Amino acid sequence: MFETDESVNYLLNYSKKLVDNATSGYNYCERLKEMQYLVFAGMVAHYGFDNIKEIYEAFRCKVNFLSRDDLINNRYSEIDDDYKEMMLSGTVPTFTDIYLSDDSNPFLGIINVVNSIYIYYNPNFIYNSMLEALCHEENHIVNSINRQIVFYNGKINVRTGLCSASLFEKSNQFLGLEEGINQLQTNDIMNEIINFTKFKIDDSMLSVALDKVRNCHYDSTAYRTILNEIRPIYISPSYKNIILPNRLNGNIENIYNDFNHRLGEDKFMELSTGIDNLVKDKDPFSYNRYKVKQLVNTYISK
Numbered sequence: 001m002f003e004t005d006e007s008v009n010y011l012l013n014y015s016k017k018l019v020d021n022a023t024s025g026y027n028y029c030e031r032l033k034e035m036q037y038l039v040f041a042g043m044v045a046h047y048g049f050d051n052i053k054e055i056y057e058a059f060r061c062k063v064n065f066l067s068r069d070d071l072i073n074n075r076y077s078e079i080d081d082d083y084k085e086m087m088l089s090g091t092v093p094t095f096t097d098i099y100l101s102d103d104s105n106p107f108l109g110i111i112n113v114v115n116s117i118y119i120y121y122n123p124n125f126i127y128n129s130m131l132e133a134l135c136h137e138e139n140h141i142v143n144s145i146n147r148q149i150v151f152y153n154g155k156i157n158v159r160t161g162l163c164s165a166s167l168f169e170k171s172n173q174f175l176g177l178e179e180g181i182n183q184l185q186t187n188d189i190m191n192e193i194i195n196f197t198k199f200k201i202d203d204s205m206l207s208v209a210l211d212k213v214r215n216c217h218y219d220s221t222a223y224r225t226i227l228n229e230i231r232p233i234y235i236s237p238s239y240k241n242i243i244l245p246n247r248l249n250g251n252i253e254n255i256y257n258d259f260n261h262r263l264g265e266d267k268f269m270e271l272s273t274g275i276d277n278l279v280k281d282k283d284p285f286s287y288n289r290y291k292v293k294q295l296v297n298t299y300i301s302k
């Protein structure tokens with residue numbers, strides 16, 4: 001769709017206007033703004049204009065760029081100590097936080113959810129990694145805008161894409177699958193951004209920004225232990241027909257039911273627990289990995 005100088009420049013200018021509009025209440029630094037323009041444009045190229053509402057709403061959520069100093073001096077009380085350690089050591093440089101706003105009252109049925117992104121901004125990080133981190137986190141939110149509160153198994157849950165977390169217990173389900181699908185999509189969005197570098201860009205700020213990602217073949221290392229197992233699902237027709245639209249519109253029960261329909265009663269739980277365990281499993285020949293592969297093969301063959 002965006003394969004000429006004119007159309008790419010149009011998309012970038014359009015993205016710039018919408019991001020400025022969505023983030024007008026925040027005092028973002030130039031570096032963050034520039035990255036947001038690119039991610040927004042990459043997302044429109046990936047999803048098309050039909051999902052502009054979800055993309056726009058995601059960019060209205062606040063992004064917090066944290067310095068080392070912010071982390072060490074506990075300037076953000078919502079970041080718990082475990083996360084702080086992981087961010088400082090570079091194992092988890094970013095995360096999306098979903099919490100209830102002050103005016104929520106679950107007992108009166110009023111639940112307002114706030115989505116925020118936290119990115120540890122280390123000037124030594126390479127540009128692509130920062131862009132990827134922002135894109136990954138924004139993409140979780142794009143897929144959580146609609147029907148964020150869901151009733152699942154008789155409980156009130158807050159949804160992040162495919163993952164649903166119970167409001168009153170600290171537990172979540174299907175996180176590994178959500179991370180895998182989200183990262184594969186992030187890779188595709190990053191490739192859309194890299195594709196813009198083939199064109200003559202009029203905006204000097206974006207032209208300089210795109211120079212930093214030029215000639216980069218994008219293949220992230222994030223969640224590598226699960227991506228190979230999830231990729232067959234991502235490239236199957238059922239991803240396009242069932243997972244992609246229902247994850248966006250928030251009807252995630254349709255996705256769970258489709259898995260169970262293809263795999264057999266309650267097998268979706270078995271698959272997603274297997275994927276959750278894979279996040280830590282480095283053994284290429286583990287029994288768990290074998291089981292996941294088997295279930296994925298059954299899923300895509302039906």
Ligand SMILES: [Zn+2]
Pocket residue numbers: 136140179182
């Ligand atoms: Zn994630």
